[in-house]
Amino acid sequence: MTEIRYGLIGAGMMGQEHIRNLALLEGATVAALADPDDAMRHQSADLAGAAARAFGDYRDLLSWASAEDSLDALIIASPNHTHAGVLDDVLATPLPVLVEKPLCTTSADCVQVQERSAARMAPVWVAMEYRYIPPVAEILRAMQAGEIGQPHMLTIREHRFPFLEKVGDWNRFNRYTGGTLVEKCCHFFDLMRLFAGADPTRVFAVGGQAVNHLDESYQGERPDILDNAMVTVAFENGMNASLELCMFADGAYFQEDISVIGDAAKIEAKVPGPARFWPGGEERAAEVTFSPRDPKGPQDRPVAVDTHILEAGDHHGSTYYQHERFRDLIRAGSGQPDVTVEDGLWSVRMGEAAERSIQTGEAIRF
Template sequence: MSKMRVGLIGIGGIAQSRHIPAFLQLEELVSIVAVHDIDHERAKEVATKFGILKIFETYQEMFNEVDAIVICTPNKFHAEIAIAALKAGIHVLCEKPMALTAFDCKAMSEAAKQSGKVLSIAYHYRFMKEVQAAKKVMLAGEIGNPLVVRVQAMRRRKVPGWGVFTNKELQGGGSLIDYGCHLLDLSLWLLGDCEPIEIIGSTYNVLSKTEGQVNQWGKFDPSAFDVDDHVTGYIKFSNGASMLLETSWSNNIKEDVIENVSISGDKGGLEVFPFSLNYAKHGMLINSQATWMPGEEKPDLPQAKNFVNACLGLEELVVKPEEAARVSKIMEAIYESSRIGSSVKFKIEGIVG
């Protein structure tokens, strides 16, 4: 069987640190054959570094040379490139978030259905072994019916001072759409079939607009900072469950980083990071932790393997387009709720006010 030919569109940090190394480990199945970036000189440097033979001036020129692409561009261009590739008969792995709007997500999903090609979104937290373990527990019904979910994705003074992360036009937002989306996605995946019915959210960027602040991740211009650095949200689901979400790039917390998803059910509860199950049994309160769990320490390789095997028809996608679209739908509603100062309610067909 010939190798699947993969091209990368956008070859910044995430492409070089995560996707290229992962696909290179699958050399029996995959060959990285091409790259494209608007910075042509950087594309040449990366191609030379990783031994990639072809560099294209436009991403469209790449389509005749590849079977699949990985999109690592700013968020604004995800939908445009993905739809063009799918219509050209190319499989797509797109960096998160899926797109800036629920409308664009729907268009991407429809393009995938019409083409019959694979579309997956790189929510790599799902491939962490703790998350995989938590999913097994949830599928087994060990904590019963989920009632309350607490999601925290918090960093202390770590605004990304490189690239376009603080550019609202290109990225659509800040800490929520860049960082909080990962923990939001994995929590929704653990919950399974749940639909939001009402969302209220608040976004802040006061701290990052303050002059003379401390930031651990490079420099940025506070006067031009126009994205969120701190977001809170409360989500009610159709099955009666609720979620409390907090995410931040830049917060005055004691810890350097707080990352966790905690789910309380009617029979028990679980914490994802570190993984534990919490019960009340035999007249006692019991917390149990795994002494060993299967899985890779890093999620990069499992994510690449799943995408490749799905393209080859060997396994089911772990991150499906409709699931990634739900994440974007909720984030869009949080931003809208903060803008209008009230909750956003849903019907099946979309936002109703």
């Protein structure tokens, strides 16, 4: 299989990021897309090109794919609360699937997906793009090469812009997103598990809605999503991690600051947010600093990313690099996804626990 034909379900902001990245990827074509929103469907069809079929209902896309054997893989980028229902139909196909995070809005739904995917031949890959942000990948490489010694502490700080406007305003309410710590922070909980190489044992969090969306109203209802939180996570191997999220800090130069400290060294990555929100709109470089304890002397490790790849999305090139790996898995015809349904389930479970900890004031044990 040289050219892989993708079908996209949900063609809004993230769906269009997938289209732009697949356009850069060798051996990839968006052959079809489905979106009930006319404006998004038309925008995405223009972006994907004349050869792409456009459907209003994803079930018509699936019927077409099955009748004509016209697709090799599916991507789900519809709103979070639709993932469980869409997956119900998609898992019945024989096609490899890339499903956007969070896998579902509740861990109970994720468990159902896990049970159904276990019986499938084709892979289900949960889209955890942050693993593929090049400076984040450099942290993992350095850890695996033993450069920081035995890792003990992991800190993730995200200081970013407020939630954007979405089609139908689905991201304003916990019942559609799963809650900010599921919707947004499942990425960071996934990174914590990846870096720790272990599962968590307990989570404690504080947080609130301090600034954002307080004066908004949707059919008389005010958004209930958190805009700030601090989360502490303990892992079964003794590693400890913390997350600091602030969604009204878009004046900060760097959006993510991620560090891991081992008994031999600290490594830290600083990643800028999307260029389109920064004055001038120019792409900016990330920074990685390696700080050994002996001999002392922090070292900068430049991580270059092609500008075209940076420009294809809001996630510092990660969507492209994730697609390279997903395409290679499809071509191989066998093997495990980098990010499994179990990984997707754990990231939702941790986000859910953090939300519950904020509500109850208690630490949540797994």
